[in-house]
Amino acid sequence: MESAKRWFGKFRPKEKHKTSSKKTEPTPYGKECSKTPLNDETPSNATQQKVAAAKQYIEKHYKEQMKSLEERRERRNVLERKLADAEVTEEEQNNLLKHLEKKETEYMHLQRHKMGADDFEPLTMIGKGAFGEVRLCREKSTGHVYAMKKLKKSEMLRRGQVEHVKAERNLLAEVDSNCIVKLYCSFQDEEYLYLIMEYLPGGDMMTLLMRKDILTEDEARFYVGETILAIESIHKHNYVHRDIKPDNLLLDRHGHMKLSDFGLCKPLDCSNIQEKDFTVGNNYSGSLQSDGRPAAPKRTQQEQLQHWQRNRRMLM
Template sequence: MSKKGISGLRKRIDKKKIDKKHIDKKKKQKEEKVQQGGGKFIPLEEMSKETIQRAKLYKEFFRNKSMEYFYYLYKRQKRLEEFKQNLKKFKISKNERSKVIKEHFQKESNFLRRRRTKMSVKQFTILAKIGQGGYGDVFLCRKIDTNEMIALKRMKKALIEKTNKVEHIMSERQVLAEHSSPWLVQLLYSFQDTKYIYLAMEFVRGGDLKALLMNIDYLDENTTKFYAAEMLLAIKDLHELGYIHRDLKPENFLINHDGHIKLTDFGLSKKFIIKKEWRETVKLINNKKKQKKKNSKSQNPYSTLSKRQLQQKRRNKFYTVVGSPEYISPEILEKKGYTKTVDFWSFGCILYEMLTGFPPFSGSSIEETLENVMNYRTSLENPLDDQTNEEIIQPKAWHLIRKLIHKPNKRIGKNGIQEIQQHPFFEGIEWDKFQNSTPPFVPKVESDLDISYFDTSYFDEDEVELEEPETTTSTERNNQFVGFTFKKYDLKQGGTQDIYQKK
């Protein structure tokens, strides 16, 4: 055998030895892991709930990442094709052509770099505190690099985990990121650090519908019809995304700078949790013996209070955390299973409140309110005007309210939201063109910093800057919020336009 053949044979032998050593090493490592329990196969039924939940989170994370990646490639190719078509329309020199092409790809590179940039509170300047809730605060901020005015919602991770609200927060982020509806609040960014999670949303300047009702007591029928129509369009878009809101109430409908409505707060859009004390109250109500029909006047919560007194009573509750018992449907309380029609019940309650100035089932306590909800057939009444002694709600509106506040199998909208849109109360509304209609009220905003439509009197405004993230890491806590990060950038402006929104 030649020297060359012997040399090649030695190389092959040496390679096999190296491969064998590598295999033996891997095998040994695997055996050590098995002995330690790390490599042991565990059947699905024996896995802990935490492990299964974490696996689902990572699965969703990788699915979203791959979809985002392919969608980015699709949009980039589309932009390139449009750029080439536009380039053909103009007669320019070779040097100018080369320069324009270079600028285009430079923009793409900058855009890609911006997508990779890690979001942080350092990128925002706090201007004012505009909200405070059980899980965190809401700030009016300006994004430093793009000068965008945003509402930044900051929530504590530890508190969210302690109260088992991780799924709700992830659900809210998912709904906000998926839609492109003009009737739903837009999510611009979402990110996290070791202590907090952040939702950066568009700043809706006109406050909420509840604040409007507090200032003017109630709305006339034409104004009510306008807002009710926009609420329906928002509910329709949310239902078409496959979500039920489950917590519709006046404070969740915001008024934009142009006077149009936007729906917000999607934290309960996947799973509704009833407070323990509410369940106990419902049990007590259901365990009562059947009684004769009570006198409607004696049982009517409005019989001992005038309309003006009820409005004053409602104002006194403005600074307290009431929750949503006044807008919740009986089937949710009874845990008998429900569909998207629970949103139509809540819509009926809001419609009633806009026309009268108070919710239909409001009582002196949560227990009384829930009892009124469960006994809605007798507790729901058209209140009388103090001066004229006539019914406040007109026949068409009252008919719609009674159809909405009804048992599920007979509730209007069960066959589609078009049933509600076709009701005589909405006669004359052109639904396809409604977005271009003139609102009855347009907020007067003096500047970008105007927060006069937000009530800031019920919380401390001592905090003047956002807290810097901790330097230590918490892997376990971050695992709970895998896939939370979201950015919505515009290639040309560097701002938040519809680049990654799925159509």
């Protein structure tokens, strides 16, 4: 018996000598630990932005997962109701339900597939910019044609355009409108950032103006109306384009216009906008206010323009 106790005693942890002079306090588990000072420093703005982005990504991911699960259940319930009304045999019902499950599985596999540059066949170049190019490409699996915007990361960093590119990608992902170019997917490698967008074969508004010289009144009204709808669609999401010109108004195969090239767009905090900073004063020199005091002298047209331009620059 004594030999067994000695044998088990070999496996007992030996008590460590307390050589540290730091104060210790008991933990909820009955053990002692050294009391370390807490770090009271607030996280930096970059860290806070990363935390907010991670939170938004996780919330969006799980919301989409739950939405996808509900949609799959609803599709199965609809099929089961249709099969019950059709009075088909039980064997046929099982076969159709198995076919639906197979299609759902294939669809989920496609959703998990990560796109890359190797999934597209590059075709003709249709545009070239300061730090990127736009090329016509064909998806190898489906044969669909897209416009691939290829941006060089080193040039974006050198020119300080990272925030503009992020704003462009976020706008295209957030805004779902028939008046702007659609973004289908985005991915990157070590050297480039890729944006796979809708291809519009009708050219741009500048080419149309050069070809027709003068638009008819109906044509002008039509394209001005679609331009206003496109600008309104991004203003509703608190973005400003800042590069509206005929070259960035593209036409699809049916002649409808869509806004493109959001490389200079910027998110806008509308809570800080005050109407008084953008209105023109109407008080004339020598006039009186409602309380009888003399009104402020009216600014000249040049002073009003400078005041308006200065506020716009501060806002942007």
